[in-house]
Amino acid sequence: MYFLRRILFFVPLLLVISMLSFGLLRLAPGGPFDRERAPASAEIERQLRVRYHLDEPVPVQYVRWLGDALRGDLGLSLKYRNHSVADIILQGLPVSLALGLLGFGFAIGVGVPVGFFTAMRRGGWADWGGSFLVLVGICVPGFVVGPLLVMVFALELRWFPAALWGSPMQAVLPMVALGLYFAGRVARLMREGMAQTLRSDFIRTARAKGLGEPAILMRHAFRLAVMPVVSYSGPMLADLLTGSFVVESIFQIPGIGVFIVDSSRSRDYPLVIGLVLLYAVLLLVLNLAVDLAYGLLDPRVEHE
Amino acid sequence: MPAPTNALGESPGASLFPSVARRGAEVGEQGRKGAGEKGISDLLPPRPPFSLSLLLSFLVAWVLWSATGCSRGPDADLTVLNGPDPGSLDPLLVSGIEELRAVLPLFEGLARPDPVTSQAIPALATRWDISADRRRYTFHLRTNAVWSTGGPITSADVLYSWRRVLEPTNACQYATLLDPVRGATDFLTGKTKDFASVAIRAPDAATFEVELEHPCAWFLDLCAFQTLSVVPRAAIERDGDRWVMMHPPFSGPYELESWRLNDRIRLRRNERHWDAANTPSRVVDLLAVSSPATALNLYLDHRIDVILDKPLIPAELLPEMAKRPDYHTFPMLGSYFVRLNVTRPALADPRVRRALALTVDKRRLVQRLASACEPADHIVPTATTNYLRGPGQTLDPEQARRLMTEAGFPGGKGFPKLVYLCDSSGGGGARLHERVTVELQAAWRQELGIEVEIRQVEKQVYLRAQRTLDYDLSRSSWIGDYNDPDTFLNLFTSVNGNNRTGWKDPRYDALLEAASREPDMARRAVLLRDAETMLVRDAVPVIPLWFEAGFTLHDPARVEGVHGNVLDLHPFNAMRRTAAGRR
Numbered sequence: 001m002y003f004l005r006r007i008l009f010f011v012p013l014l015l016v017i018s019m020l021s022f023g024l025l026r027l028a029p030g031g032p033f034d035r036e037r038a039p040a041s042a043e044i045e046r047q048l049r050v051r052y053h054l055d056e057p058v059p060v061q062y063v064r065w066l067g068d069a070l071r072g073d074l075g076l077s078l079k080y081r082n083h084s085v086a087d088i089i090l091q092g093l094p095v096s097l098a099l100g101l102l103g104f105g106f107a108i109g110v111g112v113p114v115g116f117f118t119a120m121r122r123g124g125w126a127d128w129g130g131s132f133l134v135l136v137g138i139c140v141p142g143f144v145v146g147p148l149l150v151m152v153f154a155l156e157l158r159w160f161p162a163a164l165w166g167s168p169m170q171a172v173l174p175m176v177a178l179g180l181y182f183a184g185r186v187a188r189l190m191r192e193g194m195a196q197t198l199r200s201d202f203i204r205t206a207r208a209k210g211l212g213e214p215a216i217l218m219r220h221a222f223r224l225a226v227m228p229v230v231s232y233s234g235p236m237l238a239d240l241l242t243g244s245f246v247v248e249s250i251f252q253i254p255g256i257g258v259f260i261v262d263s264s265r266s267r268d269y270p271l272v273i274g275l276v277l278l279y280a281v282l283l284l285v286l287n288l289a290v291d292l293a294y295g296l297l298d299p300r301v302e303h304e
Numbered sequence: 305m306p307a308p309t310n311a312l313g314e315s316p317g318a319s320l321f322p323s324v325a326r327r328g329a330e331v332g333e334q335g336r337k338g339a340g341e342k343g344i345s346d347l348l349p350p351r352p353p354f355s356l357s358l359l360l361s362f363l364v365a366w367v368l369w370s371a372t373g374c375s376r377g378p379d380a381d382l383t384v385l386n387g388p389d390p391g392s393l394d395p396l397l398v399s400g401i402e403e404l405r406a407v408l409p410l411f412e413g414l415a416r417p418d419p420v421t422s423q424a425i426p427a428l429a430t431r432w433d434i435s436a437d438r439r440r441y442t443f444h445l446r447t448n449a450v451w452s453t454g455g456p457i458t459s460a461d462v463l464y465s466w467r468r469v470l471e472p473t474n475a476c477q478y479a480t481l482l483d484p485v486r487g488a489t490d491f492l493t494g495k496t497k498d499f500a501s502v503a504i505r506a507p508d509a510a511t512f513e514v515e516l517e518h519p520c521a522w523f524l525d526l527c528a529f530q531t532l533s534v535v536p537r538a539a540i541e542r543d544g545d546r547w548v549m550m551h552p553p554f555s556g557p558y559e560l561e562s563w564r565l566n567d568r569i570r571l572r573r574n575e576r577h578w579d580a581a582n583t584p585s586r587v588v589d590l591l592a593v594s595s596p597a598t599a600l601n602l603y604l605d606h607r608i609d610v611i612l613d614k615p616l617i618p619a620e621l622l623p624e625m626a627k628r629p630d631y632h633t634f635p636m637l638g639s640y641f642v643r644l645n646v647t648r649p650a651l652a653d654p655r656v657r658r659a660l661a662l663t664v665d666k667r668r669l670v671q672r673l674a675s676a677c678e679p680a681d682h683i684v685p686t687a688t689t690n691y692l693r694g695p696g697q698t699l700d701p702e703q704a705r706r707l708m709t710e711a712g713f714p715g716g717k718g719f720p721k722l723v724y725l726c727d728s729s730g731g732g733g734a735r736l737h738e739r740v741t742v743e744l745q746a747a748w749r750q751e752l753g754i755e756v757e758i759r760q761v762e763k764q765v766y767l768r769a770q771r772t773l774d775y776d777l778s779r780s781s782w783i784g785d786y787n788d789p790d791t792f793l794n795l796f797t798s799v800n801g802n803n804r805t806g807w808k809d810p811r812y813d814a815l816l817e818a819a820s821r822e823p824d825m826a827r828r829a830v831l832l833r834d835a836e837t838m839l840v841r842d843a844v845p846v847i848p849l850w851f852e853a854g855f856t857l858h859d860p861a862r863v864e865g866v867h868g869n870v871l872d873l874h875p876f877n878a879m880r881r882t883a884a885g886r887r
Contacts, residue, residue, distance in 0.1 A: 030764030036781075037399045038771060038801040039477050043493055045801075047475035080565060081392045082548045091564055101365035108361075150601060162601040163593075165567065249595045252602075254567035258594065267764050 003288065010284050014277060018069075021276045022062050025269050032078035032267045052078060065273070075270035079263065085274035089256060093278070095165060096243030096255030099174055103240045104233075106179030107186050112229065114183070115190025116222070122195060130187070137184030146177040146250035163252040174251040178244055182236055186229055193225035200224075223297060230297060234290035238283040242275075380570065380589035382863070382879055385599055385611040389565050389592040393548045395533045396468060396476050401783055401872055402613070404530045406590055409558035409571055409876050411533035414443050414462065414512065415524055419878035422787070422869035424528035428457060428555070429512070438519035438823065443512040443527075451553035452574040457534060459506035461555075464537045466504055478531040481785070484520035484820075518821045521690050521828070525786035557583045557877040566592055571876065584865075584880035603857060609881060610866055611857040612874055619735045626675065630859040633676040634868025635687040637784030638852030639792060641680070642724075642744070644845050645773050647806035650720050655707040657844035661697045662704035663751040669743055670850050673736060680848035682840055684789045684832075687851075687870045691789045692829040694837040697847065701751040708752055716753025723759050725775040727766035734760070737779050740849065770804050780804075781852070787870060789832045790820070796839055796846070807845035812838055861885070 031054070039045035049055045053064060068075060074085035118130040153173060154162035161170045197203065198221055206216045243257025256275060263271040294301045387402030395411050398404055408417075414432075415424035426432075429443035449457040469476045470492050482488040486503035490496050503515035516523060526532060539552030548560065557579060558571035569590040573583050591608060593599040596618040602608045603617075611617060617625055625631050644651050644660070651657055666679035678686060681696030705715075713719040724744065726737040741758045748754040756777070761769070769775050782802075784791040794800060797816055798808030812835055819831040840848065854872045862885030865878040 030762065030766075030768040032764075034764050034767035034771065035399060035477070036767065037477060038804070039475070041480065041493065041801060043472065044475050044477065044479060047472055051473070051475055076545055079391055080389065081397050082394060082546050083565065084546065087546075087549075088565060092566070098365045101361040105361040105365065147597065155601065155604070162605050162607070163598045164591075164602070164607065248566070250598060252566070252591075252593050252595065252598050254564050258566050265762060265764065 003292075006288055006291075010281075013284070014280060017280050018066070018273060018277055019062065021273050022065065022269075023058065025264070025267070025272055026058050028264075028267065030267055032269065034267075052076075065270070074274040077263075077268055077271045079266045079268040079271070085270050088259060088271060089274060089278060092243070092254060092256035092259060095253060096248075096257055097241050099171065099178060099247075099253060099255060100237070100240035100243065102171055102175040103178035103182065104237055106175050107182035107236065107240075108229075108233070110179070111183040111186025112190050112226070115187040115192075115229075116194055116225075118187070119191045119194035119198070119225075120217075131191070134184045134187045134191075137180045138188070140180075142177055142181065142244065142246040143250065145180055146173075146247060149173045149177055150250070163250070165251070165253045170251075174247050174253060177250070178240065178247045182240065185232065185236070189228040189232055190225065193228045194221065197221045197225040227294075227298065230293050231290055234286040235283065238279070238286045241282055242279050378587075380585075380587040382585040382587075382610075382876065382881055383589045383591060383608050384876060384879075385593055385603070385608045385613075385616055386590045387592075387613050387616065388594060390569075393560060393563070393569075395465075395530050395535060396474060398530060399477050405612070405873060406569060407530045407533070408556070408873060409588070410554050410556045410560055411530070411535055412556040413465075413527055413529070413533040414445075415528035417528050417869070417871060417873050417875065419865065419875045420867045420869065422871040422873055424524040427528070428462070428534060429527075432524075439516045441514045441516070441523065443514075445510045445512065446578060447510065448578045449555075450576050450578075451536060451555060452559045452576055453553040454576065455553065456509075457555055458509040459512040460509070461534050461537065462512050463504060463506045465534045466532060467499060467502075468535065468540075469531055470499075470502065476531065478529075478785075481526055481529060481531060484516045484518065484523060484526075486515045486517045519823045520820075521825065522786040522788040522790065525788070529785065558588065561587075566594070568592060579877070583877040585876065588876050588879075606862075609858060609863045609885060610874075610879065612855075614855045615733050617857065619733075623675070625857070630857055632856045632858070632866075632868060633853040634855075635678070635685070635870060636852055636854035636868070636872045637685050637688060637787065637791070637870045638781065638854075638872070639680060639683055639685060640674070640677070640779075640781045640849050640852060641683065642847040642849065643770065643775075643778045643780045643805050644847065645775055645777070645806055646845050647773055648776050650722065651776065653711045654843055655711040656713070656719075658842075659704040659707040659711070659752060660748065660754075661840075661844050661847045662700045662707070663747050664697075664744065664847060664849070665699055665747065666849055667699075669740070673739055673743070674850050674853075676853040676855070677850040678853070680850045682836060683846060683848050684792045684836055685784070685851040685870075688784070688789055688792075689787050690825060690829055690832075692833040694833040694841075696837075696840050697844070704752060716755075719752075719754055721755045721757060722776040724756050725759050725761070725766060725769055725778040727763045727779075728760045740779065773804070773806050778804075780846070783852070783872070784870075789829075789836070790816070793832060793835050793839070805845035807843060809838070809843060812843075859885075 033039065033045070033048055039048060046055070053061055065075065077083050077085055077088060080088065114130050114134065118127045121127045150162050150173065153159050160173050161167070164170055203216060203221055206220050242260065243255035245257045245261045247253070248255045248257040259271060260275050263275060386405055390398060390400070390403035390406045392398055392403065393407055393410060395407050398407050412427045414427060414429040416427035417423065418425045428445055428449050430446045431444050433442045434440070445459055451457060466482070468474060469479050470482060470488055472492060472494050479492050482492070487501040491499060491502050505513040507513060534555045536553040539550065540547045543550040543552070549563065554560065554574055557574055557577045559574050561570040561572040563569045571588040571590070573580060573586045577583065593602065593616065596616055599608070599611060599616045600618060600621065603611055644657050646652055646657070666681065670677055670679045681698065682693060684691055708714065708716065724741050726741060728734045738758065738760065745756045748756055770778050782792060782795065793816060795802050796805070796807065797803065797813050798810070815831050815835040815838070819828050819835070822828040822831060840846065854868050856866055856868065856874070858866050861882060863879060863881050865880055866874060867878070
């Protein structure tokens, strides 16, 4: 019931999001057909606008777009005029999803153990070293990490290709460049969660009962300590799955991250809205999934 | 216009998704069940799902991977970095140089540009007759011209393709190229709906006739221009806007095998093309790399054989790159100039505009910022044919100061601050515009006491501001479409949509009109020279800074058939990797 209501709430939310982005986009100066070479005559320009219904008032355009969208047609891109918005998303999304999941895997796979062990060795040199590396991971932006990785591992050592997408080797550097920041965030959350949990009463009780340290850590402490990571993983996944402009351009990966920036730059209205909606749906669904995961992980949580 | 078909229909991309989602879900259920069986008690529910989700994410990533990446097939025989993704591969819709270059191998017209000289050479037409008054062209089509799917290409296909360009509802940006054809303008602007009034005929399957309003020096160049290449009628009428992507018949030396945005356009040799025997590379990849640093990395790694545009390598490295033996430059038909908005009160006085031009040291500018280019005192590039050069702009700060005094602004006193508009997008280009502005700022402040500030905006905002005359000074450039002064001088007639300076002069229009009617090439050149003098020396709505140099980055030992030509077109059917270039 709770989830049904949540899902029903998506509908008005998506409507508002689409309406807002539709309206805001038209406010931005410049249009999709402003090119270096202007249309040869005023008449040709008028025909062009008629062809893509840009001559109509914005509310009428919105209703037309909504009608098409409800039938599953997101329209044609105005920049890539042989491609529909759906084509572009279907071509790019799997790539961004694959890269995003790899990045997610990297973030969790590196972040959770690092956080776990730095928490265990609190105050020791391992903690200091680990935390320093985590801080570096968080602070150094992707457009620095990416080129550095390319310089060292592609151009110098020649272990991995410098760019492009296709072979598993080509995914390694982008995965690291994408996941490093998130791995740092995850490690910090994990460390905090673990530190806090280890101080709580039920751990003391477990120790008093004479449970072995591994059982305490893995079965009792970890499950509670990982909660912040779980709640963070929803938005993190949404962030990762919709692609990254920086990483995708550095490694020339044909995902949708580049389009999210480029389409609004080139005033490609239908593509922008298609991508905004995609992002919104992903975010909503993943947040819902996180709430579900809460229920599974923590018996105290009940969905009302 | 046919409505866009539902993209979620039958396309192979669509089927990929549900299957992935399903597979992911199955794994999830199994995983959970397995964990549930192992569960110890209610107090100790399943093992932390993070390891599961980790496994799952790698697994799904792998599935997506195999669906997206590895289906690409073998490496190409030639990999070219042509520029950003074209907006379209439909000859009707293209206008940028990278678009024209990408369309060139796919669709062919009556003529095509020679890879070395870029002059029109026979393509679909094997030869043509020109009447004595040079107004009637009769093209004889080759008998062995066929589409990539088989089936002959006839003069009816040519007729359809030309008509498609002129059809007003198609809103072709380049439609006015056909202005020299008798009746074309009236049909294009909707004055008549009767296509028979346009003097284009296909009397039989192998003959195509065109009648011109006046003799046109560059008409054969037009016949080799990509907008007028031959396209397949049935496929266009069947598939609508997305026809190019639906494996239509192609008329050029290559077929479009696949096109993934932000990745590559893959071309495969059209084995049925009449010249297939002289098309050495079987599979050609056009990469769409947007980051200059990435482009250079790929080139240095031998993943790219040829880079065709300067903004595609990092601007900071240009001076260093220019010393390399694989760095090639050549003159091309391009001008980099400043537009002056003459509708601004401060710039309405031609003496002020002249003063601004007289204080720009173009030689110094080029030496510092664009070393391969040629300083420009004219708008028509030196390499243009049919061109007679007259007096242009000079460097004379002394006279400039006198002119400013005459105009009422001695020492720049009382002169308002000007804003210089330029765009911020596009690789190394934005940096260059910025540095040009700084040089101009310094010169005008020092010599005339005029303050100029820079307004750097997004490309679309810049283009709109320029079109609506919402600027004082604006950086500009223009690449010639055909090899004739007309392609540059025509811009500044009062009716041209690309004028964008607010400057109009009936005498200038009359000179160009007279030139277009003049059958004698020598007399025509004089008329055009007078027009240019009026533009650059007297009225000065523009300050030319330099003529562009074309550029390629390629190692001749590794790849042959890459030539520099004035139109900056590089037909891929002439290029091949050498034995040394093969990996």
